[in-house]
Structures are given as C-alpha cells and as structure tokens.
Amino acid sequence: MITDCDEARLITMQDRLVPLLTVERLSKAYGAVVACDRVSLSLYPGQVLGIIGESGSGKTTLLKAIATHLPIDSGRVCYTSTAGQALDLHELPLPRRRQLMRTEWGFVQQNPRDGLRMNVTAGANIGERLMEVGGRHYGQIRQTAGLWLDQVEISQARMDDFPHTFSGGMQQRLQLARVLVTSPRLVLMDEPTGGLDVSVQAKLLDLIRSLVRTLQLSVILVTHDIGVVRLLAHRLLVMQGGQVVEAGLTDQVLDDPQHPYTQQLVSATLVP
C-alpha cells in the first residue's frame, strides 16, 4: 500500500532517475591530437563521478568542455535545469549559459590562484558570486560569507585577510566556499587536492565528502589519485588517450579492473 509519505519519496526517487547531466559522444581535438574521443557519460543527482587517467589522457579537456570553457568539435552536453528543462549547453545563448555557471554550477580549479581573486579579501571572494546574482546588502553578504567560512573550517577572524596569506589547504577550502555560496547543484572539480600534502589532503577530502552529502551536490571530479576517487566517487570513468576505457561503480572498477590499463593503474598504486 502506498501512503502519502511513500508517494512523496517516490517523487524524489523519480527525480533521481533523471540524469542531471548527460554527455553524448563528445569529441574535441587539438589539431591532430584527439583529446576527447566520443566520450559519453551521465551523472545523476547527488552522485559523485570520478574521472581518472594519466596526464594527457584528456580528463581535464573533458571537464573544461563540459563546463563550456572550451568549444567542442562534436557531441552534446545536456543539463537538466532546476526548472526541469533539458538544456544543450553548447547551443545555449551566452547570457543564459553564464548565468547558469554563476548559479547552478561551480568550478573548482586545481590551483586556487586561478579560482580566487588574490588581491581582494577572503570575504569579498566569497561574496563575489552573491553580488553577481544581485546581492546589494553589505551586512548580509558579510554574514553569509562568515557562515561559509565556518562551513569550510576557516576562522571568521580571517575574513578580512587576503588569500595570499592563507596556506595552500586554506586557499583551496576558500575556493570551495566561494563556489558553494550560491548553492550550486553541480560542481566540477579539477584535481582539488593536487599540490597539497597528505594530511591536508585528507582533511580537504573529508570536508568535500561531508559537503557533498549535506548539500546533496552532484560532482564531477577529475584526478589522477586513486585514493581520492576511492574515498569520494560513487562511479568511476577511466580514460586513456582521449577514450573512456572502463566505467562503472568505483569499488567494482578498482577491485576488479577489466581493462589492461586500469589493471596497470590499480597495481601501480603504492600501498603503504
């Protein structure tokens, strides 16, 4: 018997069955070098998708193409908006696309210097997206910035300090806060833990994991670190030479790799 309560849950289950993002046969070449060769994937709400592969395998190009930072040669990137519309991102008019990127999307850069404004304070960095979507009350912007500093475990006393006075890990957490402040649904991360030492990495991963769960984020995470995907990703895509060579549940792919390259990748990991 279906009660009202069950029905409500059924609807959310229904929502979860509609992919948030679908990439169909996406190709991108730099001259003769094919960086992405007919890549297809789909991402469902609340899911973390890891993309793993060696340097030059096309994973960052794929991420940038999905984020429309790069034009693509062929294929489609389809996003389901909050209103339930299916939008072909590369066909979408520029104003709408940029608005989506500021509100429903977020992009976390590998190097926080690319994702932050280094010459303005931490508070202004977090407030920028709020001001971009029409925030015009200084006190409220500051209050929200303070809440987000708490969320990413940076002391509110550092709000008026410049990002260059922050450690690498703090800069990366600040970048997270800056992106998450407008409550995006989809966050793209390009090696968020690259260049950090292991203990800082562990803390950041812990933070990302809890944020993903509490905010119900969908994430595409690009990395070359198997430990990171094992910890964060629900599903995994393995890329080599611009092609997806293996895809599936993270545990399944890592514990029982089928493709020779994946086998090599898994066995190459140092186990302390």
Add this chain to the structure above:
Amino acid sequence: MTSLTQNFNFAYLDEQTKRTIRRTLLKAIAIPGHQIPFGSREMPLSYGWGTGGMQVTAAVIGQDDVFKVIDQGADDTTNAVNIRRFFEKVCGVETTESTSAATLIQTRHRIPETPLQEGQIMVYQVPIPEPLRWLEPSEVETRKMHALSEYGPMYVRLYEDITQFGQIATAYDYPVMVNQRYLMRPSPIPRFDNPKLNMSPAIQLFGAGREKRIYAVPPYTEVKSLDFEDYPFQVETWDKACEFCGSTESYLDEVVTDNDGGRLWICSDTDFCRSRGKREE
C-alpha cells in the same frame, strides 16, 4: 578672424573627421553610457592632456557658441587656458569664464557648481573610459560584461573599500549606472559632482582620445552612483567654508600657503567663487 585661422579648417579638424565624430556622438547619445569606438586623431597636444575632449568639442562647436574651459574647476590653470586659446585661434569663437553665459563647456575633473541649463553642452576629458578596467584586464571580456550587464565585480571593489576603510572610499571617478543599463566612468570628477550628472538638463559628452572612445549622457537621464543598501552613496562634506566667498555648499580645495603648515580652504570652481564674492559686495 586672425590670419592664423585661414590656415586651418574651422575648429582645426577636417570636415570629414568632424562628421565621423558627430556620427559617433549620435550613436553615443542613442545608447546612454555605452562606449563607442572612434578614430581618434592626432591633436597638437599629447594624449592624456584632453585630446578626447578637444575632438568632441571640435566636432560640436559652431560659430555662435560661447566657449568655456575648466580644469579642476578653475578657468585659469594651464590646461584650461591653453585649450581655450587653442579654440579661440582655430574657431574665433567667443569665450567666457561664466558658467551661465557659456553654451559649450569643456571640463577636466569637475562639473561647475552653477546648475547647468537646457541647451548647454558639457564635454568631459576622459583618461580611462572603461569602468571595469582594473578588475578585468581583457577588453574582450569587459565588452561581454557590459553586453550582459554583469557588474558584480564592481561591487567587489566597493565591498573591499568598506571592509578596509569602513566606507566607500572611492573619491573620484566613482562608478555610475546610466539609464539603469550601462556602467560608466564619469571621468575623474569628485564623487561630490556625481549627483549633478543625474537628470541634468544639459547634454553631457565624454571623449577619451588615447583610448579612442566616446560616450554620452543625454539630457534628463537617470545616473545612479553604485552603493550598497546599508552603505548608501554619500558625497564629501567639509566642516569649513570657502575663505574667499564663504560658501559651504561648494567643493573645497585645500591650498597650502606657506612652509609652516598654513593652509586655506577655497572653492575649486573659480567662476562660482567670484560670482558669489561679487554678490556679497
């Protein structure tokens, strides 16, 4: 007319150039606050000394115009005197120091205190026309930002001002929204003058010679200075009066008079100060 004028076309620039600038001006007035590129010519003055303003003046000046030039509010500073003499030479027009008698006023860094009237034209000399320049170095990107009205980063600057100084500390070239659409630099006028831009009965033309841009604010157009709801826009105030005319409403300059720290506060608008002085006598 002096013999000199016969060797020049009226207003120095050739007719073809003046026509292109007029066409640009028409477009600028049709799209208030939007920067229009134009083919900036060489003037007998280096870039940065008001060549943009001079070209705009040359394009709109007529034989019947009464011309006034101010520099920081004063009629008698080098820049003002030289530009005034230049147009006297190449146009033979009547010049004046009186704001109300002038039909065309070229200005650097001030708007006269005497309210402007219908039929008057203000020409501003602009060093850097792009309000987003120090926030976004790419011209391609800033044009996109204007096209899409993405002015969030400008507020980041104001936010930083409040955070560091407790108030919006931008004292001149204070960014404004024109006709609720385009973000504009009002040229380096003090923010004291910003309210005078709003709903002004005069035509206001802005020329940037080095940067090759012209923009305009047509008469009776809304010009709003950017601010936050809880930190509204405010103009500067002084707790002193002008030493010469006793005005408490005008923009005051601090003048150091000797080596012992002696200083005077006087009106920056010399015409306004003088006319007030006369009235009181």
